[in-house]
Amino acid sequence: MRCFLALFLLLTAAASAAEKPNIIFILADDLGWGDLGCYGNRTIRTPNLDKMARQGTLFTQFYVNASVCSPSRCAFFTGQYPARHRIHGHYATKEQNDARGMSNWLEPQVPNAARLMKSAGYTTAHIGKWHLGNNSGGPPIDAYGFDFVGTSEKDGANGPGGDPYFRAKSTAVFVDESLKFIEQAGDKPFYLQLWTLVPHATLNPTPEQLKPYAHLRAGGKDFPHAAAMEIFAASVTDLDTHIGRLFAGLEQLGKDKDTLILFSSDNGPEDIHIGNAGHSGVGSAGPFRGRKRSLYEGGIRVPGIVRWPGKVPAGRIEDKAVMAGVDWLPTLCKIAGAALPADHALDGEEVSDVLFGSSRPRTRPLMWEWRFNIAGEPFHHSPELAIRDGDWKLLMNPDRSRVELYDIIKDLAQLNNLAEHHPEVVEKLSAQVTAWAKTLPEGPHDPSAGKMHSGMPGDPPRGQAKKKNAPVK
Structure with missing residues (x-):
């Protein structure tokens, strides 16, 4: 009888583990609602993200909970409005944060996606941009519950060694690290945050990345100076290329069908009039008024694509359900079987039913x-x-x-x-x-x-x- 009970418990645990998907959250930086082919862009080539949309569900009413990066990321990570944590704008130096009445970093003890996924048996990783406090002397990223931390913006705008093309090459670096982490995870479910640096300014694509868009130069392809749209399009296409490499690696490792992937952006596109925007200010907010920093739609409505073969409907364009960054944490916990602390007040709502095909109104305003x-x-x-x-x-x-x-x-x-x-x-x-x-x-x-x-x-x-x-x- 004891042997039977032990076998039953072992099989139950194995079945439960098999039902836990691997989870990848890809977050672009300053990518607008209208910057991908699957959202109607006819200039920038994004075949891999377009394919992801065909294989999963594209949400037309996906919102972030702030119009700039740090507070937006906090909302995804905690399921709470960022102002609860005095994160009102982007984290900068301590003096600048203090002058704006802000904290200097998100406190590590706040319940977050990494720590809660870890409690549910996941191995966790953060690779890429962080911007939740380490620029102002905050805790290291692994203090938040990550087993592995890859290259991040703390390595500098030009990366290790001062490579002027580091930002241009950064997505390739991040994907290499991601594939290594995924392979080393073995049979254990993993949670990976892959947060890119592009297409945030300052963009400086390599000559090779620019080649497909030379026709966008005002003086023709032989004109010596690259145009703003040429630079921006080359950067977004390179982002797409390496995301495609990530998808291919997942397939080669036999993990693509067991992996839930969310792709989104931290806020709307930069404004071309901003002095330090570089060439990122030509991004598209689609049909919407507003850009980065604005609370009009273009500043806070962003791409939202979800794929999980066999679970998330393929080829679906969901234009009725309203989803937001604060929904990510409670939804993750539901899918992964992680228990949310009773004293962690959520501002989002659990929307796994919407991911899996339901179309319904929100129960809470944003x-x-x-x-x-x-x-x-x-x-x-x-x-x-x-x-x-x-x-x-x-x-x-x-x-x-x-x-x-x-x-x-x-x-x-x-x-x-x-x-x-x-x-x-x-x-x-x-x-x-x-x-x-x-x-x-x-x-x-x-x-x-x-x-x-x-x-x-x-x-x-x-x-x-x-x-x-x-x-x-």
């Missing part, structure tokens, strides 16, 4: 705050607060100096402000987002936050904010 200046094109300068609930999206300043209401399904570009026609909707949503904003940590707000300014005389002051806050990034 909310955003941006308390700093929005540089660049005035058309994209959004109010400070935003809330999305059902088909409605409300943007407003806390003092109600701007109140904008959009039917986000009918008005993708957010041009037709319906606030005066639906006062009852404005009242409901404004009460929700205002109450939420009052729970956020207090801190400085730029004088120009929430204002649509052009830099012309009479516009709100910007000099004070420029001295006080971190440089645009």
Whole structure:
């Protein structure tokens, strides 16, 4: 009887392990909603991500929970709005973080994806950009629950040895490290965060990477200087090429059918008018108003593609379900069988049913705050607060100096402000987002936050904010 019981428990454990997928989370940097072929781009070649979309599900309403990198990454990693952790903008130096009322790093003891996956029997890895605090003397990345940590941005913009093409070659390096980690994981399920450096500025593709796009030069392919779109397209295509290499490696290792993959971006595309944007400012937000830093759709709606053969429907374009970065942690825990701490208050919701084919409305609204200046094109300068609930999206300043209401399904570009026609909707949503904003940590707000300014005389002051806050990034 004891032998039978032992065998039963062993088989049950083996079956349970077999049901746990390997999980890869690929996060691009500053890639816009409209930068991939599968999202309608007809200039940039992305055959491998397009194939991923055909083999899985493409979500058209996938949001991040901040319009810049550090807070967006925090939301994916913790399942919580980043303001809970005083992560309001990108992490910079300690002095710059302090001036903006920010923490200097995400505290390692906060429940996160790596530690929770590890508790469920996974071996864990982080490879690539981190930007959750190690630039300002924070804890090492492995302190967050990772068994393996690969090359990251802490190695410098030009990488080990000062290679000027390091960013251009970085995705290849990250994929090499990823494949090595996957192979060494053996039969144990793994959780891998592969967070790329491109297409964030400053882009400097190699001559070989540029060749397919020489026709984009204003003076023709023999013109000596590369054009902005040529540089950007070459960088995105190289990103796609090495992601394709990752997929091929998974297949060769016999792990492709047992692996759940999410591909997304940390925020919308950079604004071409930003001084340090380099050539990354020509990325596409698709049909949406807004770019990086903005709470209009283009700043926070990003690509979202999920593949898991036999589990996630293939060839599906899901345009009804609204998903967000804060949903990633609870969904991971459900799929992997990880227990969430009872005292870890989630801002997202568990959406595994949506991944596996269900199409349903969200049960919780999404909310955003941006308390700093929005540089660049005035058309994209959004109010400070935003809330999305059902088909409605409300943007407003806390003092109600701007109140904008959009039917986000009918008005993708957010041009037709319906606030005066639906006062009852404005009242409901404004009460929700205002109450939420009052729970956020207090801190400085730029004088120009929430204002649509052009830099012309009479516009709100910007000099004070420029001295006080971190440089645009």
